Amino acid sequence: MNNKIWLSLLFIFPVTGFAQGDIFFNKLQNAINDYSVKIDVCTASRDENDLSTVGIKEIKNIVFKNPSVLSYLSEKAYNRCLQPERGNLAETILYATTKDKTSPTFILADSTREISFHPDFSDEIIFNGLTAEQQQKLLSIDNLKNPFDALKLMDRIMGE
Numbered sequence: 001m002n003n004k005i006w007l008s009l010l011f012i013f014p015v016t017g018f019a020q021g022d023i024f025f026n027k028l029q030n031a032i033n034d035y036s037v038k039i040d041v042c043t044a045s046r047d048e049n050d051l052s053t054v055g056i057k058e059i060k061n062i063v064f065k066n067p068s069v070l071s072y073l074s075e076k077a078y079n080r081c082l083q084p085e086r087g088n089l090a091e092t093i094l095y096a097t098t099k100d101k102t103s104p105t106f107i108l109a110d111s112t113r114e115i116s117f118h119p120d121f122s123d124e125i126i127f128n129g130l131t132a133e134q135q136q137k138l139l140s141i142d143n144l145k146n147p148f149d150a151l152k153l154m155d156r157i158m159g160e
Helices: 002-048 056-065 068-081 085-096 104-116 122-128 132-139 150-159
Strands: none
Touching: 002 068, 002 085, 002 104, 056 068, 056 132, 056 150, 068 122, 068 132, 068 150, 085 104, 122 132
């Protein structure tokens, strides 16, 4: 009787592993699709953000000395907009990563990770180097809390 249990477990494990891999692959595809839709939503939000209401005189000196802070704030607002889909995608990638680096699930998860998650903290380091007052001034502007085009805003600042 004991041998029958072990023998049945040996046959079940590969099927279970394949079924789990299949589920992970489907979950990963769904997470990628949801994330793609959310990217479109956040890009539209960025394009519709009316930067003409941003008080340029208030932030001009800060931005002239540290232009990359606009990139940081833009990315931060965009990533906030992408939630919870971005977090769900990251979680699904973690779950979908298997020991078998040749499996379709691993290949899709790894390539999605490389495309979607490439951290660069240099702009954040510069932002964190600002005084608390400068940071607060930038963080208090409502239009910079929503996705915005940093280059468009920089052009506007340079023009004034």
